[in-house]
Each structure stands twice: as structure tokens, then as C-alpha cells.
Amino acid sequence: GESVGLHLPTLSVQEGDNSIINCAYSNSASDYFIWYKQESGKGPQFIIDIRSNMDKRQGQRVTVLLNKTVKHLSLQIAATQPGDSAVYFCAENRGLSGGSYIPTFGRGTSLIVHP
Amino acid sequence: SQTIHQWPATLVQPVGSPLSLECTVEGTSNPNLYWYRQAAGRGLQLLFYSVGIGQISSEVPQNLSASRPQDRQFILSSKKLLLSDSGFYLCAWAGVSGNTIYFGEGSWLTVV
Numbered sequence: 214g215e216s217v218g219l220h221l222p223t224l225s226v227q228e229g230d231n232s233i234i235n236c237a238y239s240n241s242a243s244d245y246f247i248w249y250k251q252e253s254g255k256g257p258q259f260i261i262d263i264r265s266n267m268d269k270r271q272g273q274r275v276t277v278l279l280n281k282t283v284k285h286l287s288l289q290i291a292a293t294q295p296g297d298s299a300v301y302f303c304a305e306n307r308g309l310s311g312g313s314y315i316p317t318f319g320r321g322t323s324l325i326v327h328p
Numbered sequence: 329s330q331t332i333h334q335w336p337a338t339l340v341q342p343v344g345s346p347l348s349l350e351c352t353v354e355g356t357s358n359p360n361l362y363w364y365r366q367a368a369g370r371g372l373q374l375l376f377y378s379v380g381i382g383q384i385s386s387e388v389p390q391n392l393s394a395s396r397p398q399d400r401q402f403i404l405s406s407k408k409l410l411l412s413d414s415g416f417y418l419c420a421w422a423g424v425s426g427n428t429i430y431f432g433e434g435s436w437l438t439v440v
Binding site: 245247249254255256257258259262302306314315316317318319320321 | 362370371372374377418420422427428429430431432433434436
């Protein structure tokens with residue numbers, strides 16, 4: 214069936230390096246994608262989103278890239294800090310009648326930042 | 329601003345006992361409401377969603393049920409818990425036609 218998945222379950226980086234977290238999706242009809250950050254024992258927090266009519270979107274220290282040709286999504290974190298250590302989820306939105314959406318989440322990637 | 333509250337934060341329940349997790353949203357009207365479960369080290373599984381009072385959609389067959397007695401209140405229940413019900417339960421909300429959902433802090437359930 215249609216699914217959203219992540220390539221790497223764990224990513225270890227040194228403080229100050231750039232991090233890239235990847236995500237593959239298979240539902241070509243998805244038109245909205247979101248990245249969430251989940252710290253240990255807490256609920257996921259919204260980081261950044263992107264619509265399917267865009268290839269790139271930038272936030273503060275984060276950039277999301279969307280390659281619709283290969284159905285690939287990535288989250289880039291610049292100058293990674295210890296506070297960035299968390300599990301990162303990508304999600305694609307499934308539309309419902311009436312305009313509501315249901316996000317489908319991938320398994321998550323654990324980012325570990327070493328000082 | 330909108331806020332979401334979920335409780336209890338942690339609970340340990342014996343097998344066969346009932347369950348009630350509550351979630352309320354403030355600062356918005358007619359939100360879409362969601363219950364997710366997250367097993368240890370795993371992704372987020374959608375259990376139920378609601379687009380209005382009394383309207384509940386179930387995504388997976390299971391030992392749980394959900395209810396929405398008021399516009400901004402969402403309750404997750406079970407009559408008899410199973411060991412497999414253990415996990416991290418997350419309530420979430422989104423605005424009508426909103427693309428992004430926002431999560432509560434979660435409830436840790438351990439069934440023993």
C-alpha cells in the first residue's frame with residue numbers, strides 16, 4: 214500500500230556539522246508534506262512544511278527539499294546543535310472530504326549530535 | 329493562541345482494567361481531533377480522528393474506542409486493557425481545512 218518511510222533509522226553527527234535526514238514517499242497524490250521533531254518523552258513538534266508545487270523551502274537553520282520525480286523528501290539542518298538531538302518524522306497528508314487532512318507518518322530517524 | 333491539554337501524563341494499569349485518556353483543546357472552535365499511538369522506538373499510528381461532535385472514524389481495528397462529547401474534548405477509552413495496549417498515546421488537533429496538526433505532550437500507558 215501507499216506509505217511514507219525513512220532511509221536511515223539513526224544519524225550521528227558532530228556539533229556544527231550539517232545534517233541531512235531523508236524520507237521516501239510512494240503516494241504521488243500527496244500534496245503536502247511536514248517534518249516534525251520529537252524530543253524524548255514529548256509530543257512531536259512542527260518544524261517545517263512544503264507543498265507539492267514547491268521544490269525547496271527554508272526556515273531558521275532548516276531547509277526542506279522535495280523531489281517529486283523520485284518521490285523523495287529531505288530535511289537539512291545547518292550547524293547542528295546538541296539541542297537538535299531528537300527523532301525526526303516526515304509526514305504526508307491524505308486529504309479527506311471537506312478539506313481536512315490526515316497525516317501519515319514514517320518510522321522516524323533518530324538524530325544524535327555529539328559535542 | 330491555541331493549546332492542547334492531555335492527561336494523565338503517565339499511568340500504569342493492570343490487564344483487564346478500563347482506560348480513559350482525556351484531551352481538550354483551547355483557543356479554537358470545531359477542530360479536527362486525532363488520537364495516535366506510538367510504540368517504543370516506533371512511528372506514529374493513527375487510531376481515531378474526529379471532524380465534529382459525535383463523529384468518530386477508526387483507522388485500525390483494536391481494543392480501544394474514542395468519543396467526542398464536546399466540540400473541543402476527545403476521549404480515548406477501553407473497557408478491558410491488553411498488554412499490547414501499552415504505549416505512548418498522543419492527542420492532536422488541526423483547524424478545519426488545516427494542513428498541519430499539533431500534538432499534545434502525550435500519555436504513557438503501561439499495562440501490567
